[in-house]
Amino acid sequence: MQDILRVRDVSKTFISGSRELTVLSEVNFTIKEGGIVAIVGPSGSGKTTLLGLCAGLDRPTTGEIFIFDQKISHLDEDEKAAVRNQYVGFIFQNFQLIPTLTALENVMVPLELQGNSKIARSRSRELLDRVGLGDRMTHYPSQLSGGEQQRVSIARAFSNTPRLLFADEPTGNLDGDTGDNIENLLFELNQEQGTTLVIVTHDLELAQQTNRIIRLKSGKIISDQLTLVHGSSSIHH
Template identity: 70%
Template sequence: MILESKSIYKKYKGVNKELTVLDDINFTVEKGQIVSIVGPSGSGKTTLLGLCAGLDNPTSGSISLAGSMISSLTENEKAEVRNRKVGFIFQNFQLLPTLTALENVMIPLELQGRAKGAKDKAEQLLERVGLGGRSHHYPSQLSGGEQQRVSLARAFSNDPEILFADEPTGNLDEETGAIVEGLLFDLNKEKQTTLIIVTHDLELANKTDRIIKLKGGRIISDQTIKASTEI
C-alpha cells in the first residue's frame, strides 16, 4: 500500500457557515495501481489530490503516503517527501516560465542534490517525450501539448513512487491529448509508478485500474476496472 486516506475531512470557513469540501474520505491505493478520481465540478477531486500529495492539510483525518504519515509532517518534511517520492502533472502545465524546457526537467533532480547526471537524464526524458530538439526553448516558445510533454518529463525525472495528475489532458485538444495520454501511460509502465489521475474524461478514467467517484465531497463509488499490476 502506497497511499492510505483515513477519515479525511476538509472544511473551509465561509462568511456565514462552514463549507465541507471533503466529508469522511477513506480509501487505500496499492503500489503500481493506476487510479482515477472522477466527479462533477466542485465535488472535491482537486482538493483530495492536493491533500493526498501533501500540498495541503486536512481539517481532520490522516493520510499515509509512501510510508510517511504526510498529514502530520511539517511543511519542510512534506517538501522532502514530494521531492523524493512524488511526481506531478497539472492541467495548466505549471512550468517555470523563466527556465528552459531542459532546466524545468532538471529541477526535481537538482532539488535532490543530484545535479551530476541531471542534465543527461533530463535530455533523455525530453528525447523520450519527443522534445529532444526543443530542450533550450522557454515555455512561452512551446505549444500547450509540448509544455505538457515537458511537464511529463519533469514528473518522471525524480523516479517518483507515485504520480499525481490533475486533468493532464484537460487543456489539450483531442489529438494532442491522446499523445500526452499515451506518453503518460507508457512512461508509467516503464517506470512502474503508481498513478493517481483526477479527470473529467471518462474515456481516460476507463483506461485506469480503478475509478473513485466523488460527489458533494463524498466517495459515492469505488470501482475496480481491471486488476492492477503488482510490482
C-alpha cells in the same frame, strides 16, 4: 503488494465568512503500489481538494494521510516538501512550467533539488528525447505549444523517478488528438518506470483506461470500482 497511499477518515472544511463549507467528508481509501487510479466526479465534488491533500499540498481538517507508512498529514511544510521531492511527481492541467527556465532546466529542477546535479542534465535530456522534444531543450515555455509544454511537464514529473505520480486533468487544456498523444505517453512512461499513477479527471474515457475508478460527489466517495483493464472487482475501502 505494498500500500503506497492510505487516506483515513479525511475531511476538509473551509470557512467562508461566517459559514463553514465542507468540501470533503470522511473519505477513506487505499492505493497499492503500481496501480493506475482515476478520481472522477462532477465540478465541485472535491476531486482537486482530495488530490492536494494526498500530495501533501494542503492539510486535512480531520483524518490522516499516509504515503508508504509516513503520516504526511501531520508533517510541517518543509517535511512535506522533502516527501514530495523524494517520492512524488506532478502533472497539472495548466502545465505549471517555470516561465523563466528553459525546457531542459525545468526538467532538471527536481533532480537538482535532490542534490543529483551530476546526473540531472543527462537524465533530463534522455527524458526530453523520450517525450519527443530532443530538439526543443533550450526553448522557453512561451516558445512551446500546449501539447509540447505538457510533454515537458511529463518529463519533469518522471525526472526524479517518483513512486507516486499525481496528474490533475492532464489533458484538460489540450485538443482531442494532442490529449490522446499525451495520455499514451503518460501510460507508456508509467509502465516503463513502474510508477503508481493517480489521475484526477472528469474525462470518463480516460478513467476507463485506468485500473480503478473512485467516484466523488459532494465530497463523499459514492463508488470505488476496479475497471475491466484490471480484470477484477475488488474494492479497497
